[in-house]
Every structure is written in structure tokens, then in C-alpha cells.
Amino acid sequence: MHHRPDQTAIDAEAAAWLARLQGHGLDDGIEQALQAWLSQDPRHRDAFGRACEIWDLLPGAADHAIWHEAQAYAPAVPMNVPAPASAPASAGAGNVFTRPALVMAAALIILLLLTPIAAMRDPRYETATGETRVVRLDDGSRITLNTNSLVAVDYAPKERRVRLLRGEALFEVSKDSRRPFIVAHEGGLVRALGTAFVVRDDPQQVSVTLIEGRVEVTRDAPDARKGAVRIAILSPGERITVTPKAGAVVDHPSLNIITAWRKGEVMFDDTRLIDAASEYNRYIRGTEIVVDPSVASLSLSGVFTTRDPMQFAETVAALHNIQVRQLGNEIHISR
Structure with a gap:
């Protein structure tokens, strides 16, 4: 009876294969051995894909703190890591890993086992019914979530994007003219530089209320090829409400009413x-x-x-x- 490896062992093998490619490149022998390993079990292909995706998400991995942590694991890894038993042997493939490759393999293993890809890509913050929560972002901006709300944060070098997936949130944005702050909601976007505003996503409508600063509100064009369509630039105290039937309506609500939930x-x-x-x-x-x-x-x-x-x-x-x-x-x- 053949032993069926668990997912932890498969993740470790996938990380080791990626390290081998980084250390030696892809010659015919390594490619054949890798393809043989991938074809052995559908879980092999899934694990290798996850390893590659994690590495793509960490282009500066050598500078990442986890590399220093991995240094503690690398000495315990054998310096000769054979190819899988069923893979064809090849003199060109080589079985010797360089130490940087081993360190990278250890880092990938740690990431595969401890860090979900979704959490690396877009950390999410959520509240249950009756709860509120304040989230401080890396740039100094702050998000206050109202009851039963969910946001996903996706910061990039040229853009700070937050997706409001459910509910309502107050955004207090730190100024950075090089990186606009964008809140994406169902059917549109809110763009800001340095400002404070509330976005509420209800089943039948979306509203944006500007407390201070300046924001641009856009919605998706019927023709996706034309991109977003600007529907308003709000001034402090204005609220725009967008519904499928009535379109966009701007009014001036009491800001005390809009933000009473914070208390x-x-x-x-x-x-x-x-x-x-x-x-x-x-x-x-x-x-x-x-x-x-x-x-x-x-x-x-x-x-x-x-x-x-x-x-x-x-x-x-x-x-x-x-x-x-x-x-x-x-x-x-x-x-």
C-alpha cells in the first residue's frame, strides 16, 4: 500500500520545486522531472500553483522579514534534496540546492502553511450586527465600520483602493496626491485625496455623504469598454444617492444624523x-x-x-x- 502524503508534505514539496527552479533554471531534465511530479496527483499541481502565486505576490521577498526567520530553518534542511522517486533522473537536473534557494523554499513553506493567499492580497475587516470597528491603515488613513459591514483593502504603489463589500463605513483619508484613495462599491467608485466621507451600500441603493474635503463619484458605464462615468463631485455636507430606477439624487442631510452610529x-x-x-x-x-x-x-x-x-x-x-x-x-x- 502506498502512503498518501498529507497536504503539508505536498506544500513543502511544491515550495522545494520552486526553489529548485530558482536555483538552477529550467533545463530539460528538471522540466521532465517537474512535469512527472505534477502529473502524479492533482494536489501537486494545485500546491505548485499556490507556491508560484505566493512568490509572485512577494517580488521583494529577499527583503521580507520572513527571510530572516527562514534563516533559522535553512540549516536543518538537507543540502541534497533528491527529485521524487518516480521522476526521471537527469544529470542536467542536479540535486544540490544553493543556500539562497533553500532559504527561499523555507520561506515559501512557512507562507504556504500559515498565510492564506487572500489575506496577503486583500486583508478584510468585518463587523457583526450591532458592532462598530475602527481600522487604521498603513498610510495613516482610518476606516470606521458600521454594523454588519465588510471591506477589503488593496493598496498598491500608485493607488489606495478599498472595496466596500457590505454595509457602511466612514473613511478618513490621509493626503497623498501621488496615490488617490478609491472606494469601490457595487456599481461605482468614490475617489478622494484628503477627505472624510461615508459610503453606505444598501440592497436597493448606494449613498455617499461628504463630511469634509472633496470627492468624485463615478458609476460603471453600461458599455464596460467606456469605463466609469462621472456623476458628481461633492462638496462638504452633500450626499448623493444612486438607485437603479431614480438615478442619482443630491441632497444635504444632517451630518449628525449620518454619523450618529459612531456613538x-x-x-x-x-x-x-x-x-x-x-x-x-x-x-x-x-x-x-x-x-x-x-x-x-x-x-x-x-x-x-x-x-x-x-x-x-x-x-x-x-x-x-x-x-x-x-x-x-x-x-x-x-x-
Whole structure:
């Protein structure tokens, strides 16, 4: 019975093969041996592809801190690493690894075993329902995530890009005219230099509110070959809301209302009760506020903590002389 190597051993072999190519180049003997190894098991090809992808992501690997850590592992690696037993022998292939190649192999092994590729490419930051989180980026910029939100950061030498994959976030951007700061969301982009703005991605609309500075808002063109189409350059205090049906609408909301969530609050100003309850439900888990159609159009103004849905419902009931009932996980507001 043949022993079936585990994934750790396969990852190590893949890293060693890449080191061999770096150390000796690809002559006929090495190419034949490598192809033989790749064809032995689909996992070999996957592991080798991951090793190559990781190395491509680290063009300056020799300067990376992990190289210094790998130095501690390199002396323990045998200096003669034979080709796989089933691979054809070749005098041109050579079995001797140079020490730099061994160090690189050790670094790749460490990366393969400990670092997911996705995390290297675009680190992600997330909040659960009811949570907020502040993320400080390498350039000094700061992202504050609202409830149930997700962003992916992809910084490059000429561009700082963040993808808002879900929810809402406040971006406070450090100035760097050589590297524009771009927030990508469903259907468009927000470009800024040094500024602060909020982007909110709801199921039926996306809104961008500028707090200070200057931003350009674009959306994807119907014809992908034409690139993005500018729809607005915002001034402080302006908000643009983009929907599939109504297009883009610019207004001037209260910035205190827009950013109240940073203090664990929601703020309403002459808001329909049905809309206020929907907004409040964004921040609570395990409970839902249900508004009866008979009271849905009542107006609500005020500031409420996001941590106590029953207090919110009882305050609304007291303001309008209506009823509140707890039914399981639902809080019903009705006549």
C-alpha cells in the first residue's frame, strides 16, 4: 500500500520545486522531472500553483522579514534534496540546492502553511450586527465600520483602493496626491485625496455623504469598454444617492444624523415610523421591531441608543399613545 502524503508534505514539496527552479533554471531534465511530479496527483499541481502565486505576490521577498526567520530553518534542511522517486533522473537536473534557494523554499513553506493567499492580497475587516470597528491603515488613513459591514483593502504603489463589500463605513483619508484613495462599491467608485466621507451600500441603493474635503463619484458605464462615468463631485455636507430606477439624487442631510452610529445611536428627524424601525433593526440581533401598517406613517424625531430596542419601542408608543407587545423575538408596535 502506498502512503498518501498529507497536504503539508505536498506544500513543502511544491515550495522545494520552486526553489529548485530558482536555483538552477529550467533545463530539460528538471522540466521532465517537474512535469512527472505534477502529473502524479492533482494536489501537486494545485500546491505548485499556490507556491508560484505566493512568490509572485512577494517580488521583494529577499527583503521580507520572513527571510530572516527562514534563516533559522535553512540549516536543518538537507543540502541534497533528491527529485521524487518516480521522476526521471537527469544529470542536467542536479540535486544540490544553493543556500539562497533553500532559504527561499523555507520561506515559501512557512507562507504556504500559515498565510492564506487572500489575506496577503486583500486583508478584510468585518463587523457583526450591532458592532462598530475602527481600522487604521498603513498610510495613516482610518476606516470606521458600521454594523454588519465588510471591506477589503488593496493598496498598491500608485493607488489606495478599498472595496466596500457590505454595509457602511466612514473613511478618513490621509493626503497623498501621488496615490488617490478609491472606494469601490457595487456599481461605482468614490475617489478622494484628503477627505472624510461615508459610503453606505444598501440592497436597493448606494449613498455617499461628504463630511469634509472633496470627492468624485463615478458609476460603471453600461458599455464596460467606456469605463466609469462621472456623476458628481461633492462638496462638504452633500450626499448623493444612486438607485437603479431614480438615478442619482443630491441632497444635504444632517451630518449628525449620518454619523450618529459612531456613538452607538440612531437619530431621526421627521422620519416615518416604518423607516425608523427598519433603520433600528440594522443594529439588533435576535429581535425585530415590527410596525403595524396602521401606524407606519407616524412621524418620529429624536435620538435613541441602538442597544435597547424595547426602550425605543416604548418611547415611540408613549409619544404617539399607541401599543407595544412582545411576541417571541418580535416587538410589535400598533394601535
